[in-house]
Amino acid sequence: MLTYVSKRLGQSLLTIFLTVSTVFVLIRMAPGDPAYALAGPLASTGDLEKIRISMGLNEPLLTQYGIFLKDLGAGNIGKSYSFQAPALEVVMSRLPNTIFLAVLAILLAIVVAIPLGVWMAKRADTKRELGVNVLTIAGQSMPDFWIGIMLLTLFAVVFPIFPSSGFTSWSGVVLPVTTVAILQIALVSRMVRREVGTNMAAPYLTVARARGTGEQKLTWAYAMRNSSIPILTTLGTRFAGMLNGVVVVEVVFNWPGLGSLVVRALETRDYPLIQATVLVTSVLAVGVQLLIDLCYPLLDPRVRLGKVSVA
Amino acid sequence: MSTVNEIPLAAESMKRPTAVTKRLLRRSSAARRERSAKVKIVLGAFLTAVVVLPIILAQVLPLPDVDAQAITSRFLPPFSPGHLFGTDQLGRDILSRVLHGGQVSLTIGVLAVVISGLVGVVLGALAGFFGGWVDAVVSRLIEAQLSLPLLMMLLLVVALFGPSIPVITFVIAIAQWPEPARLTRSLVLVEREKPYVQAAKVLGLPQITTLVKHVIPNVINQVIVVVLLLLATAVLMESALSFLGAGPQRPFATWGRIISDGQDFITTSWWIVTLPGAVIAILVVGVNLLADGLRDRVRRRKGAAS
Secondary structure: HHHHHHHHHHHHHOOOHHHHHHHOOOOOOOOOOOHHHHHOOOOOOHHHHHHHHHOOOOOOHHHHHHHHOOOOOHHOEEEEEEOOOEEHHHHHHHHHHHHHHHHHHHHHHHHHHHHHHHHHHOOOOHHHHHHHHHHHHHHOOHHHHHHHHHHHHHHHOOOOOOOOOOOOOHHHHHHHHHHHHHHHHHHHHHHHOOOOOOOOOOHHHHHHHHHHOHHHHHHHHHHHHHHHHHHHHHHHHHHHHHHHHHHHHEEEOOOOOOOHHHHHHHHHHOOHHHHHHHHHHHHHHHHHHHHHHHHHHHHHHHHHOOOOOOO | OOOHHHHHHHHHHHOOOOOOHHHHHOOOOOHHHHHHHHHHHHHHHHHHHHHHHHHHHOOOOOOOOOOOOOHHOOOOOOOEEOOOOOEEOOOOOOHHHHHHHHHHHHHHHHHHHHHHHHHHHHHHHHHHHHHOOOOHHHHHHHHHHHHHHHHHHHHHHHHHHOOHHHHHOOOHHHHHHHHHHHHHHHHHHHOOOHHHHHHHOOOOOOHHHHHHHHHHHHHHHHHHHHHHHHHHHHHHHHHHHHHHOOOOOOOOHHHEEEHHHHHHHHOOOOHHHHHHHHHHHHHHHHHHHHHHHHHHHHHHHHHHHH
């Protein structure tokens, strides 16, 4: 148990370390002066010189890396020059909105996708299932920003049921959450179908069925419970991918989260801001995954006893 | 000898009454799976071809010039004479823009997928075959990358290095290599334990030769199918990058930018956004269906091994 926890913790720290290092290398490798990149187009030569010294650009690369890490540790990623405020603060002020959208979407996705996936597993390869299967493939194939624009046009312009943008009321939440959830429903339900399908065909289930266990119990208490670990793992890794989707969808709906922030940062070449977004979202995704991984022992006693390793 | 015996046997079995009717055979789960796979492959190939062929032939087809603007024919609806998909806010032909944008997207997608496929197969195969520290390094890298929301990192790279086609291709390739690597690694791990690898060792074949000439050919089919799935993701990723403003810059028409530019006119001219998006969706659905159907098939051929 302890080895499992420490292993997972080490892995998460390694991931964060790799992210931080990649950002460092990218900034140093980029054409042009990193001081210029950090200070922005409006900086004077004096500012540039100050930044150069504070970044230690005349020091050896390893020392520079040390300074970079120390700055990060102090939460100093640089000043966003389109907001004239520390980049980290700007990102943190937007973060709750993004998390809110992501959490609602994943909840909706789970509520819809698990029954859907179980149904698909039980009716595998019938005509109706094939139809739904093709639909789920379509669901994961449409660009999410396009789904967003389509829903927006349909339900906010043509049939004005929901407000078109913003975060003002609960009805404004419906369309963005649905947009993000569509892709997740498609992905998760296909995964549930695969996992539950494998378990439904497993010998232990045949034995249970032969002993007269009811179909509902077979499905939910046996097949679904045994599928829950791989499903949870994938949900954990999926969270990172979902953040990507959330960011894009936010732009469509003018959601005051990280998405619109990052697009603005991109337009103004606000490197510190993008950098802060990269780091914050990475820490968030890695943290969520760690949390999920630490839940395994509760679901699977084999993990608790260190008998299986969770990939 | 054996043929002499078999012929009457076969004839006899045809006469013998059997409980297994053709109808039952058709309804068996194996036959159903086969049919599902076939439907997916045919439908997928059809949808992919519907989009890809016109894109390849865009230069040959009688289309208006991509950038030809005409103030007099702005916002023409679809099926207008000479403009099948209508025109946009500057009077440019949308079909022409979609097809030329498709050339950019497909070039980026195919190149990116080839690079990520190669990198993934090489690293995955080395990790699976040799184990030890190679495996440790590659596996940690895969895990690290899979748990990150890469989009922001990609945006940072594009912001720093400029949104040129090579940069975007590279960025998408880097985003995608873990998937084929992970799969190759897990397949090679199984393959490595098979007797023929031992035989090769006994025969004195160098390990790397065994890997390249014998192990990889046995797993490559399954990997290629997954790489095909990645092509779908690559196209989506490129369109998302363009939509966010990090795609190839003008003069290239890209799918994401056609949509983001047309967004402002959605209430009056729905087709500017709807049609390009539908084209992306059809292409990606087609590729996904094709890959999904092929995967079902390849997996079955391989039997219980996977």
